[in-house]
Amino acid sequence: MDDLLAADAAAFGRAAHDDLDAARAALARFKALPPETGALELLSALDQIGRAGDRSAGLSSLFFQAHPDPAMREAAGAISREQSAFSTELSLDSDVHARLAALSADALPDDDARRLLEHALRDFRRAGVQLPHEPRERVRELRAELVQLGQTFGSTIAGDVRSIQLDSADELNGLPDDYRAAHAPDADGTIRISTDPPDFIPFLKYATHRARRIELQRVAASRATPDNLPVLDRLLAARHELAGLLGFDSWAAYVTEDKMIRTEQAAGEFVARVSALAAPRAEAEAAEMLACLREQYGSDAEMRDGDRLYLQERLRASKYGFDTRDARPYLGFNAVLGGVFDVITQLYGVEVLERPEIVCWHADVRAFDLVEEGSPVARFFLDMHSRPDKYKHAAMFHLTTDGLPRAALVCNLPRPDGDDPGLLDPSQVKTLFHEFGHLLHHLFAGGQRWHAFAGIATEWDFVEVPSQLFEEWGRSPDVLPRFARHHASGEPMPAELIARMNRAESCGRGLDVRLQMLYASYSLECFRRDPASFDTGALMAELKPQFSPCPVEDGTAFQASFGHLDGYSALYYTYMWSLTLAKDCAAAFGDDLLDPAPARAWRQRVLSQGGRRDADDLLHDFLGRAPDLTAFGAWLDG
Ligand SMILES: [Zn+2]
Known part of the structure; x- marks a missing residue:
């Protein structure tokens, strides 16, 4: 598939259509199998249908979000819709379902094959294959509409960059020198x-x-308004109707059924439990921040959203003597990236080798191989820096699982340029390690006997465990000095600075956790209530006071740019759910994070299993017990 990395829209479109044709041909072959065909052969034929799209499905999603050519973004969006339509068609194919439903699990040779059959039947049921003709057609329509709505919602967010104008360089007071230098006044002084x-x-x-902070935050929380508000309303209504057709009370009930959490009630209880755990700490932090705010801005000041990050930094400085700017000179982009590679090699015994001859979708993008015992075992692509019309967040895009597993990371990190090393904040270091956690999961889980289990084919609410776990290596005092070196002096980051940084990192943790629970609660409530019964703005006004000390800012509509409402729908809780599990697993690595033994067990027992077993079982296997909240509670109190 590497020839498609730099293809133009027309060539990519042809290849993707060839893959769709191949998938249709595989479906036809499945249907043509004679009635006496053995169970295993039938399952293999089913698995081939998914395999046929392996080359272009991930790429169309990547190109839709990150390709510099608008014609390609448009073509990739259209292809994604066609791929989705084919998946929907297959998931509602009653002939295929009938063939599978007639199989006996006892006729299958092993657990993998039995699980494959069980999951295929479950997915057919969840797709609505058992419905009579008319509602089934409606399901098909709604799924197609939802793909379109999701694309509109996402591209409206990505395309809507807003800005504020400062009147003079004085309004940049407090910002680091490199930021000030990069924001010189233009010809008219703004x-x-x-x-x-x-x-x-x-x-x-x-x-x-x-005032400028508050203004910028408000402008950001107004992005994608008003355009996305009716899109969101329609998205909620379509999902609610779809869930009803499939026999569920709400989309939240439908979408939690095949996750670790199992029910929307359990998701709600989890959100409430974590919020309560974090409440005492959050209250103390809010009081501390308010005092800090009033000291600087007057005794009648009240906390606003535009204050939170600023006050967090202030408290980090005053309470812990830590200023993020102290750490940045040690965190040049290339040094940090080299550090990630070094950790991967140390833990997993694989080398990272750049492949400069592979031409990709933009000149910024670099290709690498993971090399194990002299042979490439996986390939990945890094698209690390901002450009117009590119996806605005950080994400891993899985590309292939067959042959050499492939994936791409798309980030918006500072770009090294000449003398400018592209200095990262500690939070950006965390982001990079996080995304590499996803990347390694996908790459190590590729190449399975069954395509359906290859890659990150696990329960969705387990997906953020490997990523949040890998963040631990980006802040460990044993790891940081290996790569965090001062860009001018070459000195490693002092142990004392690392200790201060990590103590300071815990500053505002209670409020952060509660803010995450606001988003989780908002995402859950959007999809568990009847959409006819509420307004998305009023819902935020109802929920925010329960979780945050800051009011909803007038004229803002955060939900219009809350992209997760499409991709994650009700499942935003999964980040915190996964974090509780990641903390549990991190504790199991023990004191020496660079010890390859637990890392290899993690790779073998969890990552490389892909979707072969339930995440609960994988965790049990790695931990030697059921996961619990002990380590998370300790982190929350730390
Ligand atoms: Zn993630």
Whole structure:
């Protein structure tokens, strides 16, 4: 598939259509199998249908989000819709279902094959294959509409970068020198600060000009308004109707059924439990922040969303003597990336080798192989820096699982340029390790006997465990000095600075956890209530006071740019759910994070299993017991 990495829209379109034709041909072969065909042969023929799309399905999603050519983004979006339509068609194919339903699990040779059959039948049921003709047609329509709605929702967010104008360089007070240098006034003396993360986040953290911070935060929370509000309403209504047709009370009930959490009630209880665990700490932090705010801005100031990151930084400095800017000179982009590679080699015994001859979709993108015992075992692509019309967050895109597993990381990290090493914040280091956690999961889980189990084919609410676990290596005092070296002096990051940084990192943790629970609760409530019964803005006004000390800002509609409402729908809780599990697993690595023994067990017992077993069983296998909240509770109190 590497020849498609730099293809133009027409060539990519042809290849993707060839793959769709191959999938249709595989479906036809399945249906043509004679009645006496053995169970295993039938399952293999089923698995081939998914395999046929392996080459282009991931790429169309990547190109739709990150390709520089608008014609390609459009073509890739259209192809994604066709691929989705084919999946829907297959999931509602009653002939295929009938053939599988007639099989006996006892006729299958092993657990993998039995699980494959069980999951296939479950997925057919969840797709609605058992419905009479008319509702089944409606399911098909709704699924197609939802793909379109999701694309509109996402591309409206990606395309809507807003900005504020500063009147003078004084309004940049508090910001690091490299940021100030990169934001010189233009010809008419104004300075533009955009809502793109590299502009937005430092400004909210460091700018002392409070009114501008609040303004920038409000502008960011107004992105994709008003366009996305009716799109969101329709998205909620379509999912609710779909869930009803499939026999569920709500989309939240439907979408939790095949996850670790199992029910929307359990998801709600989890959100409530974590919120309660974090409440005492969050209250103390809010009081501390308010005092800090009033000391600087007057005794009648009240906390606003545009204050939170700034105050967090202030407290980090005053309470822990830590300033994020102290750490940045040690965190040049290339040094950190080299550190990630070093950790991968140390833990898993695989080398990372650049493949500069592989041409990709943009000149920024670099290709690498994971090499084990002299042979490439996986390939990945790094698209690390911002550009217009590119996906605005950080994400892993899985590309292939057959042959050499492939995946791409798309991030918006500072770009090294000449003398500028592209200095990262500790939070950006965390992001990079996080995404590499996803990447390794996908790459190590490739190449399975069954395509359906290859890659990150696990329960969705387990997906953020490997990523959040890998973050531990990006802040460990044993690991950081290996790569965090001062860009000018070459000195490794001092142990004392690392200790201060990690103590300071815990600052605001209670409020952060509660904010995450606000998003989780919002995402759950959006999809568990009847959409005819509420307004998405009023829902935020109802929920926010339960979780956050800050009011909803007038004129904002955060939900319009809350992209997870499409991709994750009711499942935003999964980040915190996964974090509780990641903390449990991190504790099992013991004191020496660079010890390859637990890492190899993690790879073998969890990552490389892909979707072969339930995540609960994988965790039990790795931990030697059922997971619990002990380590998470200790982290929350730490
Ligand atoms: Zn993630």
